[in-house]
Amino acid sequence: MALVEIDNLSKRFGDFYAVRDVTFSFDRGSIYGFIGPNGAGKTTTMRILATLETASSGDLRLDGVSVLDYPDRVRERIGFLPDYYGTYANTSVRDYLDFFGRAYGLRGAELARRIDGVMEFTGLDALAEKATAALSKGMKQRLALGRVLLNDPDLLILDEPAAGLDPRARVEFRELVKVLAERGKAILISSHILTELSELVHGCAIIERGRIVRQGTVAELRAAARESRAEHETTAVRIELWRDEPATERVLTEQANVSRVVGGGRHYGLAFAGDAEGLARLLRSLVAAELPLIGFSSDEGNLEDVFMAVTRGEVQ
Amino acid sequence: MTALLDRFGAWLVDRLNPIVVKEIRQGMKGRLFHAWFLIVLCIGSIVTLVSSHLIDELDDVSFGRDVFLWFVFFSNFLALALAPMTAYLTISAERDDRTLELVDITRLRPSDVVRGKIFSTLTQALLYISALVPFMVFCYFLRGLDIPSILLVLAIQVLSSALFTTIAIAVATSIASRPVRLIVGALLALGFLTTCFLGLGAAFEIIREGVAAEIIRTLGETETRQVLAGILFVYTSTLALAYAVAVGNTSFESANRATPVRIVLFAQWLGFLALMTWVHLDGSHSPGTLVTFVLLFFALWFVAGFWLVSDPGRISRRTWRHLESRARETRFLLSAFLPGAERGVVFFLLPLIATPLLALGLRAWVPPDPARVSFGRFATGELFPVFLGLGAAYAAVYVLGPWLVCRLLRIHAAAKVRVAIVLGLLLGLTLPLLTLLAAEPQSLDFDLRLLVWGSNPVYALASMAEEDRIAWTLVRIALPTAGVLVVAAIAVAARRLLPRGPEEPRG
Numbered sequence: 093m094a095l096v097e098i099d100n101l102s103k104r105f106g107d108f109y110a111v112r113d114v115t116f117s118f119d120r121g122s123i124y125g126f127i128g129p130n131g132a133g134k135t136t137t138m139r140i141l142a143t144l145e146t147a148s149s150g151d152l153r154l155d156g157v158s159v160l161d162y163p164d165r166v167r168e169r170i171g172f173l174p175d176y177y178g179t180y181a182n183t184s185v186r187d188y189l190d191f192f193g194r195a196y197g198l199r200g201a202e203l204a205r206r207i208d209g210v211m212e213f214t215g216l217d218a219l220a221e222k223a224t225a226a227l228s229k230g231m232k233q234r235l236a237l238g239r240v241l242l243n244d245p246d247l248l249i250l251d252e253p254a255a256g257l258d259p260r261a262r263v264e265f266r267e268l269v270k271v272l273a274e275r276g277k278a279i280l281i282s283s284h285i286l287t288e289l290s291e292l293v294h295g296c297a298i299i300e301r302g303r304i305v306r307q308g309t310v311a312e313l314r315a316a317a318r319e320s321r322a323e324h325e326t327t328a329v330r331i332e333l334w335r336d337e338p339a340t341e342r343v344l345t346e347q348a349n350v351s352r353v354v355g356g357g358r359h360y361g362l363a364f365a366g367d368a369e370g371l372a373r374l375l376r377s378l379v380a381a382e383l384p385l386i387g388f389s390s391d392e393g394n395l396e397d398v399f400m401a402v403t404r405g406e407v408q
Numbered sequence: 409m410t411a412l413l414d415r416f417g418a419w420l421v422d423r424l425n426p427i428v429v430k431e432i433r434q435g436m437k438g439r440l441f442h443a444w445f446l447i448v449l450c451i452g453s454i455v456t457l458v459s460s461h462l463i464d465e466l467d468d469v470s471f472g473r474d475v476f477l478w479f480v481f482f483s484n485f486l487a488l489a490l491a492p493m494t495a496y497l498t499i500s501a502e503r504d505d506r507t508l509e510l511v512d513i514t515r516l517r518p519s520d521v522v523r524g525k526i527f528s529t530l531t532q533a534l535l536y537i538s539a540l541v542p543f544m545v546f547c548y549f550l551r552g553l554d555i556p557s558i559l560l561v562l563a564i565q566v567l568s569s570a571l572f573t574t575i576a577i578a579v580a581t582s583i584a585s586r587p588v589r590l591i592v593g594a595l596l597a598l599g600f601l602t603t604c605f606l607g608l609g610a611a612f613e614i615i616r617e618g619v620a621a622e623i624i625r626t627l628g629e630t631e632t633r634q635v636l637a638g639i640l641f642v643y644t645s646t647l648a649l650a651y652a653v654a655v656g657n658t659s660f661e662s663a664n665r666a667t668p669v670r671i672v673l674f675a676q677w678l679g680f681l682a683l684m685t686w687v688h689l690d691g692s693h694s695p696g697t698l699v700t701f702v703l704l705f706f707a708l709w710f711v712a713g714f715w716l717v718s719d720p721g722r723i724s725r726r727t728w729r730h731l732e733s734r735a736r737e738t739r740f741l742l743s744a745f746l747p748g749a750e751r752g753v754v755f756f757l758l759p760l761i762a763t764p765l766l767a768l769g770l771r772a773w774v775p776p777d778p779a780r781v782s783f784g785r786f787a788t789g790e791l792f793p794v795f796l797g798l799g800a801a802y803a804a805v806y807v808l809g810p811w812l813v814c815r816l817l818r819i820h821a822a823a824k825v826r827v828a829i830v831l832g833l834l835l836g837l838t839l840p841l842l843t844l845l846a847a848e849p850q851s852l853d854f855d856l857r858l859l860v861w862g863s864n865p866v867y868a869l870a871s872m873a874e875e876d877r878i879a880w881t882l883v884r885i886a887l888p889t890a891g892v893l894v895v896a897a898i899a900v901a902a903r904r905l906l907p908r909g910p911e912e913p914r915g
Contacts, residue, residue, distance in 0.1 A: 144509055146662045146724065161726040163662055167513050178507045180430070182437040187430070194426035195514035200418070239510070 093156060094119045095278045096141075096247055101150035103136050103302075110136045112302040113150070118280070118295060120246070123273045125289045125296030126282040127399055133302040134282045135175065138251050141280070142172035154247060171240025175252040177232040178239075179224035185211070186220040189238055196243045210238040214268065230261025237268060248272060250281040254288060266292055290395035300403045313398040326351065327371070329362040331378070332387030343381045347374055364390070426516065427524020428531065431498070435532050444490070448536055451482055452543035463550055472550030473615050479544050480561055480611045481604070483537050487565045488607055489600040491533035492572035495525055496596060499580035500589050508658065518658035522577060522651065529573045530566070537565065556620030561611045568607070571647050572600060578650040581657035630690055634683075641683055645676040649712060662724035664731065666716070666747035670755050673712050674745075716752030723747050 094117035103111040111133040118124035128134050139145045141152050143163040152159040159166045180188060189210065193203045211217040214234040219227065224235060233253060240248060250269070254262045266288060273279055283289045289296070290310055297307035306316060333340065336357050344353045344360060349370055352363040364374060375388050421429055435441045459475045502508040511521055544562075547553055579596060583589045614620065626632040652672045656665035723731075731746055744755040 142513060143660065143662070144513065146660075158726075160662070160724055163660065163724060168515065170513075172510075172513055174506070174510075176506055178505060178510045180434060180507065181501075182434045183430070187433055191426055191430040192510075192514065194429065195511060195516045197515045199422045243514075 095155055097153045099151045102148045104148040109302050114304050116297045116307050118278060120278050121273055121276050122294045123279045123292055125293035126280055127296055128299035132299045134299055135251055138249050142249050143167050169246045171243055171245035171248045173236050173240055173250045173253055177236055179232060181225055183224050184221050185216055185224055188224050192239045193242045206242050210241045214238045229256050248277050248279045252282055254283055254285050286395040286399055326363045326365045327390045329364045329390050331360045333358045334384045334386045337384055340383055347377055425520055425524040427521055428528045431528030448539045452540055456543050456546055470552035472547045473552035475550055476547040476553055479540050481608050483540050484604040484607045486536040487533045487569035488572055488604050491529050491569050492576040492600055493597050495529040495573045496576035496580045496593055499577055518655045521658050522654045525577055526573050530570055533569050557615045560614055560620040574647055574650040578654040581654050641679050648672045664723050664727050664747055666719050667745050670745045713756045716756050719747055719749050719752045
C-alpha cells in the first residue's frame with residue numbers, strides 16, 4: 093500500500109468539475125510531480141489533500157487513513173506549502189517559527205530544538221532575528237519550508253514552490269527537497285518549470301481540465317510522448333530569446349506547420365509538424381522576423397516535450 | 409533573580425494561547441502600539457497638569473467628574489473603537505494574506521484562534537487603559553466621584569470592548585470579498601465611534617445619578633433584577649452568538665459549523681422566552697423596555713438567519729455519519745440543528761412561529777389582570793402575540809425572500825447568498841425612508857404613508873408601542889406589500905448584480 097493514495101477524486105462547483113476522477117499514488121521517499129496548465133485542477137487537488145477543502149466524491153488516503161473522513165488525524169502528518177508565503181508583519185524569523193511550533197503543540201526544550209533544527213536545515217540560522225517581511229523571496233520560501241518541517245510531517249505538499257525564485261534560489265530549494273525525500277518524506281510537488289521538475293521527480297501525473305491525461309515514471313512518460321509524437325508526426329521545438337520580445341508569440345503562431353505555442357518571456361515551446369528541412373525553414377523564418385534568437389532546438393527527451401505532447405492547452 | 413523571572417516568563421508563555429503570544433509580540437514590536445501608548449500618557453499628563461492648576465481657581469464640587477469624563481471619552485475610544493477595529497483589520501489582513509488557513513492546518517482549533525484574537529486585542533486595550541488608570545484615580549481626589557461609579561464605568565468599558573471585538577472578528581471572518589470588507593469596516597468603525605459618544609453619555613449618567621450605588625441599594629427589588637437580567641441576557645447572548653459565528657467562519661468547510669451556532673440561538677430563544685415570561689407575569693415593566701428587547705432579539709435573529717440560510721453544509725462524511733447516528737432517535741426534533749441551508753431555514757422559522765403561539769398560550773394561562781391594564785395592552789398579553797408575529801413575519805420575508813431568489817437563480821455560493829440577503833435587508837429598511845424623504849410626507853394619503861412606513865419593520869414594531877390602530881393597519885397591509893416588493897427587488901438585483909454559475913476553481 094502506497095503512503096498517499098488518491099482514488100477517483102472529484103470536486104464539483106455547481107455543474108462544473110474542477111477535478112474529475114483523479115487517481116494516482118506514491119510512496120515514502122518519492123517525489124511526485126503534478127503538472128498541468130493554469131486552471132487544470134492542481135491546486136484544488138492539493139488543497140483537498142491538505143484538508144483545506146472537501147471533495148464531491150472519491151477518496152484520498154494517507155497511510156490508509158481517509159483524508160475526507162479523518163481530516164484532523166491527517167493534518168498532524170502533512171506539511172502544506174501553498175503558492176504564497178504567509179509571513180507576518182513585525183515578526184522575526186525565530187518568532188515566526190516559534191509561533192507555528194507552538195501551534196503544532198511543541199513547547200519548551202523540544203520547541204527550541206526543532207526550531208534550531210529547521211533553521212540549520214534551511215540555512216536561516218544567520219537570519220534568526222531578521223523581520224520576515226524583509227526577507228528575499230528565496231528566503232521566505234525557505235522559511236515556509238521550515239514552518240512545515242516543524243511538525244516533522246510524513247507528506248509534504250508543495251504547490252509551485254519555485255515560482256518567483258531566482259535561479260540560485262531554485263537550485264538550492266531543489267536540493268533541499270531532494271534531501272527531504274532521501275530522509276523518507278513523500279513529496280507532492282507542482283511546478284511550471286518542467287525542465288527542473290524532470291530532474292527532481294520520480295514519477296508524475298499530468299492533469300488537464302480536471303482530468304489526469306497521463307501518469308507514470310518520467311521514463312514511461314517520455315516513451316509515451318515519443319509514441320504520441322510519432323502518431324501525430326509532430327516535433328517539440330524549444331526556442332530561447334536573449335530578451336523578452338512582445339511580438340514573439342504572434343510571430344510563432346503565424347508560422348507554417350506550427351500547431352501549438354506555449355511559454356512566454358524568453359522561453360517558448362512549439363509543436364511542429366515537419367521534417368528536418370521544415371525545421372530549417374522555420375529557423376530561417378524566425379531569424380527573418382528579427383526575433384532575438386539565441387537558442388533553437390528540437391528535443392524529444394524531457395518532461396516539457398511530454399507535457400506538450402499529451403496536453404492540448406485547453407483551459408476550463 | 410533575572411534567571412528566575414526568565415524561567416517564570418517561559419513557563420507562562422508555554423501555557424498561553426500561541427495566538428496571544430504572537431499577537432502581543434507583534435504588537436510590542438509595532439510602531440502603532442508605542443505611538444498610542446505615548447499619546448495616552450501625554451494626554452493623561454496634560455489633562456492632569458491642567459486640572460491640577462485649575463482646581464485652585466475653581467471651587468466646583470463636580471470638577472473631578474468633569475475631568476474623569478475626559479479620560480472616559482479617551483479610554484472609550486481606545487477600548488470601544490481602536491481595539492475592535494484593530495481586531496477587524498488584523499483578521500482582514502490575515503484573510504488577505506491567507507495566513508489564517510496556514511494556522512487552521514496546525515493543531516490549533518478554530519476556537520483557539522478566535523479566543524486568541526479576542527484575548528490579545530483585549531490585552532492591548534487593557535494596556536492602554538492601564539496607562540490611564542492612575543490619572544482616573546487622581547480624579548477621585550478632585551471630588552464629585554465615587555469609587556463604585558469608577559469601577560462600574562471601567563467594567564462596562566472592558567466588557568463592551570470584549571463584545572465589540574468579538575463582533576468585529578465575526579464580521580471580518582464572514583466576508584470573503586476584500587472591497588466589501590473595506591466598506592463594512594468603514595461602517596463598523598463609524599458604529600464603534602458613535603458608541604464611544606453614547607458611552608460617554610452613559611458614563612455621565614452613571615456618575616451623576618450614582619447608578620452603581622443605586623444598583624447596590626435596590627438589588628433586592630424585582631425591577632432592578634429584571635433590568636440587570638435583561639442586560640446580562642442581551643450581553644451574553646450577543647457575545648455567545650458572535651463568538652460561535654466567528655468560530656464557525658474560521659472552521660474548515662468539512663467541520664460542522666452550523667450546530668454550535670444553532671445551539672446558541674436556541675439557548676438565546678429560551679432565554680428570551682424566560683425573560684419575557686418573567687416580565688409578563690410580574691407586570692412591572694414598561695412597553696418601551698419590551699420594544700427594546702424584542703427589537704434586539706429580532707436584530708440578532710436577522711443576523712443569525714442570514715448566516716443560517718447561507719450555510720453550505722459541506723461537512724466531512726464521518727462528521728455527517730456521526731451527526732446522523734446521534735440524531736436517529738430524535739431525528740424529527742434534532743434535524744433542524746444539523747448543517748445545511750434548508751435545515752437552517754427550518755431552524756430559523758420554528759422559533760419564530762413558536763414564539764407567538766407560546767405567547768398566546770401564556771395569555772390563556774394567565775388571564776389579564778385589570779390592575780395591569782394601565783401598563784398598556786402589551787402587559788395584558790393582548791398585543792404581545794401580534795407584536796411577535798409581525799416581527800417574525802418581517803424576519804421571514806427579509807431573509808427567506810432573498811434565499812428563495814438565490815435558490816431560483818441557482819446561486820449556491822454562501823457569500824453570494826449573504827450578499828443577496830444583506831441587499832434585501834438594506835432595501836427593505838432604506839427604500840421606505842428614501843421614499844418618504846423624496847415625497848412630501850404631509851401631502852401623502854394616510855394609508856399610502858402607512859404602506860411605505862409598514863415596509864420598514866423597525867418603524868412598524870416601534871409604532872406598535874405607541875398607537876394600536878396604526879399597528880393593526882400595518883399588520884393588514886404591510887406584510888404582503890413588503891414581501892412582494894422585496895422579493896421582486898431582489899430578483900432583479902440578484903439577476904443583474906450576482907453572476908450565475910459555479911465558483912471560480914483554483915489550480
